[in-house]
Amino acid sequence: MRYLVIGRSIAGITAAKEIRTNDSLAEITVVSEEKAKAYYRPLIPFLIDREEIDIFFPDDPLEKYGVKTLHEKVTGLDVTAKEALLSSGKRLGYDRLLIATGSRAVIPEVKGFQGEGVFPLRTMDDALGIKSCAKGKKRAVVLGGGFVGTKVSAALRHIGLGVTIVERCDQVLPQRLDRGGARIVAEAIRKAGIGIVLNDSVSEVVRESGTIVSVRLSSGALIDADIVVIAAGARPNTEPFRSSGVQVGKGIRIDEALRTNLPDVYAAGDVVEYVDLVTGELSVSALWTNAEEMGRIAGRNMAGANIKYRGFLGVMNATEIMDIPVMSVGLIEPEGSGYEVVVDDAIGTYRKLVFKEDVLMGVVFVGDVAHAGIYTNLIRNRIPIGSLKEEAIRGELGYIHFVGTVPHQTFPA
Amino acid sequence: MKQVFVIPERCMGCRSCEIGCAVQHSKEKTLFSAVLQSPPPMKRLFVESTDAIRMPIICRHCEDAPCLRACISGCLYRDEKGFVRRRKERCIGCWTCIMVCPFGVVTRDREKHIAVKCDRCHKLDTPACVAACPTGALVLVDIDDMPKETRQRLVLAGQKGVG
Ligand SMILES: Cc1cc2nc3c(=O)[nH]c(=O)nc-3n(C[C@H](O)[C@H](O)[C@H](O)COP(=O)(O)OP(=O)(O)OC[C@H]3O[C@@H](n4cnc5c(N)ncnc54)[C@H](O)[C@@H]3O)c2cc1C
Numbered sequence A: 001m002r003y004l005v006i007g008r009s010i011a012g013i014t015a016a017k018e019i020r021t022n023d024s025l026a027e028i029t030v031v032s033e034e035k036a037k038a039y040y041r042p043l044i045p046f047l048i049d050r051e052e053i054d055i056f057f058p059d060d061p062l063e064k065y066g067v068k069t070l071h072e073k074v075t076g077l078d079v080t081a082k083e084a085l086l087s088s089g090k091r092l093g094y095d096r097l098l099i100a101t102g103s104r105a106v107i108p109e110v111k112g113f114q115g116e117g118v119f120p121l122r123t124m125d126d127a128l129g130i131k132s133c134a135k136g137k138k139r140a141v142v143l144g145g146g147f148v149g150t151k152v153s154a155a156l157r158h159i160g161l162g163v164t165i166v167e168r169c170d171q172v173l174p175q176r177l178d179r180g181g182a183r184i185v186a187e188a189i190r191k192a193g194i195g196i197v198l199n200d201s202v203s204e205v206v207r208e209s210g211t212i213v214s215v216r217l218s219s220g221a222l223i224d225a226d227i228v229v230i231a232a233g234a235r236p237n238t239e240p241f242r243s244s245g246v247q248v249g250k251g252i253r254i255d256e257a258l259r260t261n262l263p264d265v266y267a268a269g270d271v272v273e274y275v276d277l278v279t280g281e282l283s284v285s286a287l288w289t290n291a292e293e294m295g296r297i298a299g300r301n302m303a304g305a306n307i308k309y310r311g312f313l314g315v316m317n318a319t320e321i322m323d324i325p326v327m328s329v330g331l332i333e334p335e336g337s338g339y340e341v342v343v344d345d346a347i348g349t350y351r352k353l354v355f356k357e358d359v360l361m362g363v364v365f366v367g368d369v370a371h372a373g374i375y376t377n378l379i380r381n382r383i384p385i386g387s388l389k390e391e392a393i394r395g396e397l398g399y400i401h402f403v404g405t406v407p408h409q410t411f412p413a
Numbered sequence B: 001m002k003q004v005f006v007i008p009e010r011c012m013g014c015r016s017c018e019i020g021c022a023v024q025h026s027k028e029k030t031l032f033s034a035v036l037q038s039p040p041p042m043k044r045l046f047v048e049s050t051d052a053i054r055m056p057i058i059c060r061h062c063e064d065a066p067c068l069r070a071c072i073s074g075c076l077y078r079d080e081k082g083f084v085r086r087r088k089e090r091c092i093g094c095w096t097c098i099m100v101c102p103f104g105v106v107t108r109d110r111e112k113h114i115a116v117k118c119d120r121c122h123k124l125d126t127p128a129c130v131a132a133c134p135t136g137a138l139v140l141v142d143i144d145d146m147p148k149e150t151r152q153r154l155v156l157a158g159q160k161g162v163g
Helices: A010-022 A124-134 A147-158 A179-191 A288-302 A372-381 A386-394 B016-024 B031-036 B066-070 B096-100 B128-132 B148-159
Strands: A002-006 A027-032 A068-071 A074-078 A083-086 A091-093 A096-099 A103-105 A118-120 A139-143 A162-166 A194-197 A202-208 A211-217 A222-224 A227-230 A234-236 A265-267 A272-275 A316-321 A324-330 A340-344 A350-356 A359-366 B002-006 B046-049 B054-057 B076-078 B084-086 B107-109 B114-116 B138-142
Touching: A002 A010, A002 A091, A010 A027, A010 A096, A010 A288, A096 A288, A118 A124, A124 A147, A124 A227, A139 A147, A139 A222, A147 A162, A147 A179, A147 A194, A147 A227, A147 A316, A179 A194, A179 A316, A179 A324, A179 A350, A179 A359, A211 A227, A265 A288, A288 B066, A316 B096, A324 A372, A324 B096, A350 A386, A359 A372, A372 B096, B016 B031, B016 B046, B016 B128, B066 B076, B066 B096, B128 B138
Parallel strands: A002 A027, A002 A096, A027 A068, A096 A265, A118 A227, A139 A162, A139 A227, A162 A194
Antiparallel strands: A074 A083, A083 A091, A103 A234, A202 A211, A211 A222, A316 A324, A324 A359, A340 A350, A350 A359, B002 B138, B046 B054, B076 B084, B107 B114
16 A cells, blocks of 8 residues: 655654554655654744754654655645646655645735745744844844744844734734733743734835845834744645645545545645534644644554544643743633633732533643643543532642543552 | 552552652652752652542553653653653653643653653662552552453553543
């Protein structure tokens, strides 16, 4: 059986490993547009400010699993001939195909974006470009106050640049964090010397003989700048497959076995549209951890298993911003009635729990994230919490409360 | 393969396992120096109790380990003995592992900003927690020697609702 995987990141690599584990005779090829060896994408902001960071996968998993790799861009599919078309003009035959092309940075149409000194941050090359351009520069403007925007801002500040984040919404980390949590995070970011402008956007990058001198905002404000980073979100890489008739919504549509509508074509990771377990709506996950799970299930199914994928938590973020641990899982800013929201805003920590009757729907923890996985498990599996609500609210929930119901091993005496 | 199991009925809640664990993960590995170490050494298992039950909650080195799968930095890995361990220098303190461990046994080293978890005392024959337990509530069992029905019961208990 010939397996072809398009995209050599977490979804594609995990799928290739699973295919090998379940089909020792498989002939597996992974095609990637990126030249670099497989790396951990979430680590790329550290390339800007840490000298010693190693972002590559520890022992090359594809080599270890006997997977052939090709450095090429896939431009289309010939579904009848079962071939992928490559930019070099070559064709690659497959029996089963996985689309794991992930997503790319959204670049809004803004005057002055063309030219030197403007970077997205999606790939290792982007990060290295920012690093070398930032050398000797004084001021950076970062477009977007999401996780990528805050991380790149911290890195640029760390190497000595003055940084201003410009965020369109009325809070940092929109959709990823609730307002209360975002307020604490914004304060910490400002304390670290990074400026934050909310409710505004970049309308022009002002250049003098090609060199960036400032950034104009929609409000009219002008901010001095030498370098601009675009962190305005990501969009699934579906384009090469559209002409083949694959169904696309926000991302490539898949069924619960991660199959697309095309015969023997599967899709996994950031490129797909699937069910958000909390909202029940179709959306794009944009998370490493979810891409890993999808890759695992797709790989097994391609090799003959029949595992059903229930869906992902669209919000499942953990990070540390300016030395403060921050976590948000599930439904964090509920709209409509029927929800009970409990907020504990003590000094130094912030806890928010969202319940629907006795089911935990979402949590936000800032400052203290101990035992968070117990809450994630409850949210993900919709485990009714019954009389343990008080313990959950007080932050006293432990695995002990679930011994015998949630996974555990005890040895009967 | 040998695994650590817990027999809750035998646990008195004395926390000897916690102390044994912290000492084993201290700089000099003696109780005396561990007590004086600053910041204090961290334990990797936690005695928890309700009105009905009391027992140490331990890392199971899950076969399908959520922490390992979720790690976004290549820090967590499975070693040749099957234990889920850290490549400490690769941890960036993103706490994704804490977010997904359904047992709550991954914690935060606040000084070093890295995640801390059980390493099954991989250099020792008997893990420190098992060695420290005075009542036999923590036991090291070769699962291949276990009666089949017992093993099946354990496996069933271990599967429900994972992940
Ligand atoms: C700065 C940053 C920080 C992040 N931090 C976190 C975090 O803390 N936690 C978290 O969960 N997630 C994080 N993410 C998101 C996470 O990186 C993605 O969800 C994850 O990488 C998705 O994996 P994937 O395999 O689906 O696709 P991707 O990682 O996007 O990889 C797709 C690959 O396919 C290749 N490709 C695309 N089109 C083609 C083509 N036509 N032909 C050949 N190859 C092609 C691309 O070049 C790319 O290498 C972060 C992302 C960024 C950018």
